[in-house]
Amino acid sequence: MIDFDLTEDQVAIRDMAARFAREVVRPAEIELDRMADPDEVFKSTIFRDTMRLAYQLGFHKMGIKEEHGGLGLDPVTRGLVWEELAAGGAGIAAGLLAASVAPAFLSVLAPHQTGLIEAYVRPFCEDTEAQHISAWGSSEPNIGSDGSNYHDPCVHHETTAVQSANGYTLQGAKSSFVSNGGIADLYLVFACMDSSKGICGSGVFLVPLGEGVTRGKALDKIGLRALNQAEVSFEAAQIPEDHMIMPSGDHYPMIHNAIKTVGNIGVGYLALGLLRAAYEEALSYAKERVQFGKPIVQHQAMSFRLFEAFQAIEAARGLLWKASWVLGNTGLGDLKMSAAARVFATNMAMKHTVEMVQILGGYGISKEYTLEKYMRDAKLLQIMDATNEIMTIKGAALL
Template structure:
């Protein structure tokens, strides 16, 4: 038999995340979502106080090695935490997921670069004020899904990295989708070194915010409005030679797919948390709202919708737990399984957040309730970290 019971330590992290999500993230997200000016969101005390409290509790460093200052939690423990945080709101939670992208990459793929670990990873882990936030940029104006188009030599990043003496000179721009792009102070930048290799000719560079880097205005968008997304521009930026932390070449698809294997699972937990938030709110409403002489949950048409959402939550979580377990127990995890879990969970989140609006009838579209926000938030999950179409194509190739 497979044991699905969490340990006492896992339950403790889950309780901590649940309390923080309900008491801090949810009220913050609702307020931030109402701000019509995207710039106001990331100037607001609400956003920064929430991030600071999350850092104080250590949610930003859960997956980083203990000897570098992280909590080194296994993928099944972080699974429980990400789902709970996402119940509070997936904008802030996505920002917390993206914040450690550079330190995580460094501590897994460039752990031998002790100077970079001391300069970027350890201070990030010690941070309790959300001063250190990272972002990663692969997507560009002309490189979206092409980020996974590994074998067409005509397709390469337009951001370039050229050697000049003992330094790299970075020139170009990353698209307005970069998560945390407008608030990060260090970046993982995918930049083309050998164009004849196509996208495999890109290396991955660690770029501190400073001279030669400009952060764009936050993207004004449909949902997940508490997640900062912005362009990042590089103009003659110079970084030391050893800030290239992954070289171009044949290992590029392995590295990129490893990021997708992890990232897709995390997007999946955002979807489960979001579905739970919508389901729980709609169920409470359906038990209270009386029409045609009884609570609407007792009308089968409504009961079916709610039970169907419940099934989707349980099925998505089950698939994701298997993907997380595989990641914890098998080198590089299983991309096909991660993709299946993410595509399924995010499609379910889109479908059922729409259905939960319907459960509330006219009140579902009113901003008096949060159902319409959940529906808007869900759409972004089908696109982030590669679209569901691209993840399906990757899955098919592995069948």
């Protein structure tokens, strides 16, 4: 049965997210975007207060199972929320999405690890101060797209995990792109256990912030400036035995693809929300701005641009809802479907935010409006988690 009606609960949480996005996230994100020093952003009370309020509303634990303290929301309902939050500010929304990566991984893929669930998942869900933030580190200075290169035995993570008396010793560094890398207290780390198996020789480790774990400076970048990205490095970091939550081996592609599937859908919703916000702002401007004796929305060159953005938004949302629905119905989801949704949504966000800037003419490039920010933010989404080229290659291989 095809049905686009939302349930009362879905409408309620979507509207709560929309209000929070409009009243709290958007003004905070605009202010954070304009701070010159990226490290100041994440020390600022405005960033901490926004995250704290988001946690108090439960947006950090939407994907975690109810029996572990989370909201246990299905992927379509979560998507409704992510679209709204990203319409307020894609940087804050991206940080919130990434914040739950380690607890969500444990809750969904390792529910039998009851000790770890009690130690990390439940405290994360009970957190109302945004003190617990997680991050995942696969990419490294020399391993970018190669994180998905399952076939070349010469390619492996340079971060290593070596068995020691009480567990594992981690050594190495993850790239300066790690989302929440500089503010997290818990990391999901891909580290090489057996280099002869190439990238599949990596296991997945839960690494709490502590001795031997160093967080780098916040990356200075063109967009998503409210999303912390920073290197995290390991200097003989000692990890208990049970914190190796996935050993190396042939199942690596399955686990990596499952993470990418969820990641693709999340990145897609960030693009959708951001593009919708740009479109709404441009549409409202075009109805007000008069040139050649009429509102510019009545000039066909402008209205065609707006209609094309409207089509892109509707199409992206349709693809994302389908990918989310498949994820909700199949457990690990469908990588091909999620890649199609993500690549389309992010490419549309990039293409049409440029067009929305054009609708504002000179004002489009002025910081008096937020159009130029959406355009800068959109660029990062074509690269986030994996580039659109790599997701296209992976999707195409599955046809």
